[in-house]
Amino acid sequence: MDEVIARVAQAIAAAERILVITGAGLSADSGLPTYRGLGGLYNGHTAEGLPIEAALSGPMLQRDPALCWKYLAELGKACLGAQANAGHHAIAELQRRKPGCWLLTQNIDGYHRAAGSPMERVIEIHGELAPLYCQSCGAVDPELSEHLKRPLPPRCRQCAGVLRPPVVLFEEMLPEQAIARLYAELRQGFEVVLSVGTSASFPYIVEPVLRTRQAGGLCVEINPDSTDLSALVEVHLAGRALDVLPKLLSHI
Structure with a gap:
């Protein structure tokens, strides 16, 4: 070696x-955790019976932002709780x-x-x-950790639109x-x-x-x-x- x-x-x-x-x-x-280990999802399915790929998808963020954010928040807390x-x-x-x-x-x-x-x-x-940004008006919000302590999904201070991270979701x-x-x-x-x-x-x-x-x-x-x-x-x-x-x- x-x-x-x-x-x-x-x-x-x-x-x-x-x-x-x-x-x-x-x-x-x-x-x-990897996506599949998220929130104890070792079998790859969420508590709702969905594949984790469906819960963390772009279409789910549009259809049911609270559900998508439930698992985005798990990922966010894990990232903020660990370090390089x-x-x-x-x-x-x-x-x-x-x-x-x-x-x-x-x-x-x-x-x-x-x-x-x-x-x-x-x-x-x-x-x-x-940083998060608003899907409606585009406003940038740097307070990910603060939003994770509040009810989900996080909302824009300016227009109340749903915020999202600049991350590529499934699909x-x-x-x-x-x-x-x-x-x-x-x-x-x-x-x-x-x-x-x-x-x-x-x-x-x-x-x-x-x-x-x-x-x-x-x-x-x-x-x-x-x-x-x-x-x-x-x-x-x-x-x-x-x-x-x-x-x-x-x-x-």
């Missing part, structure tokens, strides 16, 4: 353009050392921002939980700006791609890996378990990001 970490660290040290992709596994190390871990801080430090290091995250918890990652090189492909489109930014960087290419704590086989996760490998770059997965990505990468580092990433950094 140490030899492999040293080899990966050497490739990172020599690279100018690096992409770090992060998913729920990184924040799970902070104690944050050593993995987030190691990525932020790598970005400080490497001005060509970009971060693509599926996470909405804001921990990369809290750890100090330069936001001009962070692509939040699923948005984030704050909603990915933000065009984030997708455009990702593909603009992909066109320039990356020498190293690190996939951290994600098992997702979405095109925007797989494509950077495939493109980089085809161009002769190094693709590395950091995950305790094998995933759909494992067969596509050159190196699989089995372990938690908060353990593996600081070790990697210590070799650079």
Whole structure:
């Protein structure tokens, strides 16, 4: 393991353009539940008998905002109750050392921002939980934690419309700006791609890996378990990001 970490660290040290992709596994190390673990939903269904994907969907926010917000609030409380871990801080430090290091995250918890990652090189492909904004008049409301103590759904102070977070719910489109930014960087290419704590086989996760490998770059997965990505990468580092990433950094 140490030899492999040293080899990966050497490739990172020599690279100018690096992409770090992060998913729920990184924040799970902070104690944050994944969508399926939300509010004890280990079978993937809510108390109302709905799949969690239906409860946390764009159509549900329109049809029954109180129900959707019941589970958004669980997520919000979990995010506010935890904090960035050593993995987030190691990525932020790598970005400080490497001005060509970009971060693509599926996470909405804001921990990369809290750890100090330069936001001009962070692509939040699923948005984030704050600040809230009004669906009716567009007014911005930064008081997520205060709203979570009040009856749900949260309402706009100006027009009483339902507030929502700037996050991509199930059945909603990915933000065009984030997708455009990702593909603009992909066109320039990356020498190293690190996939951290994600098992997702979405095109925007797989494509950077495939493109980089085809161009002769190094693709590395950091995950305790094998995933759909494992067969596509050159190196699989089995372990938690908060353990593996600081070790990697210590070799650079």
